Amino acid sequence: MKPKGIITAMVTPLDKTDHINAEATKQLVNRLIEKKVDGLFILGTNGEFHRLTDLEKIRFAELVISEVNGRVPVYVGTGGNSTAQVIALSKEMTAVGADALSVITPYLVKITENELLHHYLSIAETQIAPLMLYNIPKNTGITITKNVVERLADHQNVIGIKDSSGDIETIKQYLNAAEGQAFSVLSGSDSLILEALKIGATGAVAATSNVLTEIDVAIYRYWSQGKLKEAQEMQESIEAFRRILKLGTVPSVLKAAVRQQGIDVGAARLPVMEPNQQVMAEIEQTMANYLKKFGSL
Numbered sequence: 001m002k003p004k005g006i007i008t009a010m011v012t013p014l015d016k017t018d019h020i021n022a023e024a025t026k027q028l029v030n031r032l033i034e035k036k037v038d039g040l041f042i043l044g045t046n047g048e049f050h051r052l053t054d055l056e057k058i059r060f061a062e063l064v065i066s067e068v069n070g071r072v073p074v075y076v077g078t079g080g081n082s083t084a085q086v087i088a089l090s091k092e093m094t095a096v097g098a099d100a101l102s103v104i105t106p107y108l109v110k111i112t113e114n115e116l117l118h119h120y121l122s123i124a125e126t127q128i129a130p131l132m133l134y135n136i137p138k139n140t141g142i143t144i145t146k147n148v149v150e151r152l153a154d155h156q157n158v159i160g161i162k163d164s165s166g167d168i169e170t171i172k173q174y175l176n177a178a179e180g181q182a183f184s185v186l187s188g189s190d191s192l193i194l195e196a197l198k199i200g201a202t203g204a205v206a207a208t209s210n211v212l213t214e215i216d217v218a219i220y221r222y223w224s225q226g227k228l229k230e231a232q233e234m235q236e237s238i239e240a241f242r243r244i245l246k247l248g249t250v251p252s253v254l255k256a257a258v259r260q261q262g263i264d265v266g267a268a269r270l271p272v273m274e275p276n277q278q279v280m281a282e283i284e285q286t287m288a289n290y291l292k293k294f295g296s297l
Contacts, residue, residue, distance in 0.1 A: 003075070006039075014266035040073075040075065043078070062097075113145055146177045240286055
């Protein structure tokens with residue numbers, strides 16, 4: 001499979017008792033697919049994977065995969081600090097029907113480049129769904145280097161990388177490292193969707209598409225049609241939303257914005273707290289401005 005297009009880094013809906021909200025999950029899945037996203041990326045950073053138990057992760061993946069029913073690929077996050085635990089969870093997610101697995105680097109304790117390479121090779125060589133690497137060094141303290149990508153890009157079970165470094169030069173390095181291989185590079189930084197596409201990325205894993213779904217999809221659609229002016233206008237239009245995302249701890253503002261669109265995805269799990277009243281007012285005003293300008297999102 002070839003990861004491409006706009007893939008939503010989906011939030012994990014929770015109910016008022018802090019459990020997975022099945023109904024809200026189904027609503028969000030269907031809304032995103034109806035608005036033409038090219039895939040769903042669950043249990044990532046915005047999906048609060050680091051605050052969910054393995055049983056919750058498996059239940060949520062089963063729920064999403066069942067509701068999607070093959071309409072778009074589902075990428076499931078299985079990363080962690082223990083190679084053995086990542087392999088075990090990856091096997092579980094493969095069994096429930098994940099189309100691909102996303103594996104973030106280990107975090108907390110910095111490991112060497114060779115240890116990171118061995119970690120990924122050990123995972124990729126088990127009987128699991130195709131593997132997508134996930135680079136987010138500002139959160140993990142570990143960078144997937146160009147050398148690691150060069151070593152993994154030709155592995156038959158490694159299909160690409162999501163780069164959330166926010167650095168276009170890193171994306172360029174990955175593209176160079178994987179040249180000639182069936183290996184996709186995707187932007188995980190929503191500010192770089194169009195810029196990354198222009199230099200050879202195949203798409204983006206975009207958190208903003210939980211809310212600005214039609215706009216993000218339009219960036220890719222216009223780019224694929226060669227309408228760069230229109231694509232640039234759409235790219236610039238997401239900046240107002242990206243600014244308010246910084247007013248709270250991930251993914252509190254994002255989930256509040258989804259709720260304002262009528263899907264009760266609940267709050268982020270503690271210790272992340274709800275945005276204060278002032279921030280909530282800014283979210284509401286920003287969403288109203290978008291609806292006034294675009295009509296629908």
